[in-house]
Amino acid sequence: MAEHTPEPFEFLIDLYLDDALAEAQQAELFARLESDQALLKRFAQLTEFDALCREHAGQQIEAELARSQMLPVYEDPNGPEPAIKLLRELAEFEAGLGDVPLVDGTERVKQQRREARRDKAYRSRPIRRTANTMHLTIPPWLAYGGIAAVFALAAWFFWPSNQAPAPPPIANHQTQTQPQPPAPAPTVPDPVATLTAEIDAVWDRRPGRELYAGQPFTLTQGFAEITTSHGAVAILQAPATIELTDSPNALRLHRGKLVGICETESSKGFLVRTPHMDITDLGTRFGVWVKEDVSLTHVIEGEVQASIANATTADRPTRLTAQQTATVDALAKRVMAADPPPRHFVADWSSIAGTPVLEGDIRYEPSVPTNLSNRRSEDEMIRLFPERHRVRLGQNITATFTQPGEYMKFPATGAVVPAGTQVDAYLIHFDQPGHDHGSLTTGRATITFDRPVVAVIANSIHLDQTQHLFALPGTVVNENQPPGRRTRGVEGADNLDFISLSDDRTTITVALSIDGLMDQVRVLVEAEPPKASSGP
């Protein structure tokens, strides 16, 4: 089983704020808060800022009401004492409430005001407390509401004869949202898939690059990657027999193992049929294993829907989420929970090829494109490319940082990597998807190397200065900009990028955001030692 990788602290807090922390993660978060006051300070900053955003939401709603000329008017012919009147006027303005005549009496305006009041009130759950021998039933809006509510609370206490207004009616104000059904798959002419990569692959009958429906082939050795016309990726592990179907986003697995990877919107709904089970992707990464008369599926990440093969409408599909495993009981003809397979499926190419282990929005590509200047990806994935290996530095170079830690600023001052150091270089590259111009695109990934990271180069100046040392021959990046001033690093003034290097120096976590340009980070790891000679 894979070791648990600690989440960078700031991500844990964000998951906490979004109420998406698993229990183990919350335990980790709180343990770190207990032991590190600097982290506690950061926790305070982020949680307080989250509250500020929530509060701003209320103000925004009020501002929208004000803009639409629906401000209430306070009318009191007798007029209370001036100071109190001022407070009450402010209160009426802030809460948009009251038993106050409306300027515009239309139902629409009334409704909007009611909604604004509900928003302020959140809900009504009076509690009973004893104070000054009186029983006070304090509705929650007194604590949450604006000036009027507080005034009422204080007045209630200090002037016991006063009556607090009744709490406003509360309606269920939750926004109900329904996921959009996936768009119907367009008809795509053959071929229905492409053989996109191989490692040590041996076939019983070698397929061409383009793959057509109705062709079964058997991979007898190695690994192969097939990409459907809709972009779903299937990594086959030998021995395996597959057959493509007429569908541009489906295949049959007759035997063996595959990992399905569906990380683009168009690939969602990828269907793997086995003799016993149909597995439909719901946006995820999952493994399927067919062995003799058993089929098994294991969800690595995300969610799938599994049903028995040739299911009727009476057979309800089973939803499986991350780390759940299911098989089909041939006798009962139903999907059943099962133990995970003893040997996990390959997660992606990196785990096959012996390259760094990747998690998150990242894909390993064994060959770097020659021109990265205007590259537009088809998806929102970060890429990891290998660069030159076993480079011995002839002189000192400047990297952006060399020490473990969490970094959000990447100044040009940097840190020195001494001459004589021998390193392997990798390039992390993130560019704007081709379909998405100018909007914010974000990605996050963890990369674990089997050797220590020596340095991280994330500033554009440092990237340019080290380009001739580490880039593969012919690789071009933003050649229309002058060297040393190319916009490729992560150092921008209003940048959101985040990089951490673990204490043992083997794991890098990056969180990158781009809104038109690219982000690149070069990672230098200790060079892989030369393989031992097998003889004299």
Place this chain on the structure above:
Amino acid sequence: MSQDIETTQRFTLLWIKAQPKAAAFIASLVLDRHHAEDLLQEVAITAVEKFHHYDRDRSFDAWVLGIARLKIMRYFRTTGRDRIVLSEQTVTLLQSEYEQLSETRESRAQHLSDCIGKLPDKARSILKRRYFGRMAVKDIAAEEGRPPSTIGKQLFMIRRKLEQCITHRMQAAEAD
């Protein structure tokens, strides 16, 4: 003006400023919104009841945050058997951090609106649904047709972008 009126006004004006800070402090440790609301009510009531004990030479915000800390700890004691909670010492330290943050809260709030306006449309749309519409991340993800983890990551970025924007604006204001 009678003493009652004066006391009422004084409390009202102080509480209006302190209330969002107490709400934020409670919400940082009590994620269940309903429970957090209940605790804030209790803080408000205690603040009213004990207002005559309040020392005018001290910060009212700090006094209210102290009440909130006590309410949070009592809440932890009653529910802590079923959940992971922080120690009293850590909650006290967190309260100190919130006291410091309260000093700049108003100015940061002033910059927040402008900074939201600087965000790309897509980011603003997500932010609006998360905070203005109070939608859960998974609901936004369902609307967007994306995994919740993707929306969570985008929110991470958006929050950091806003935070940095506010910091830059405050630094610029100080320089002026």
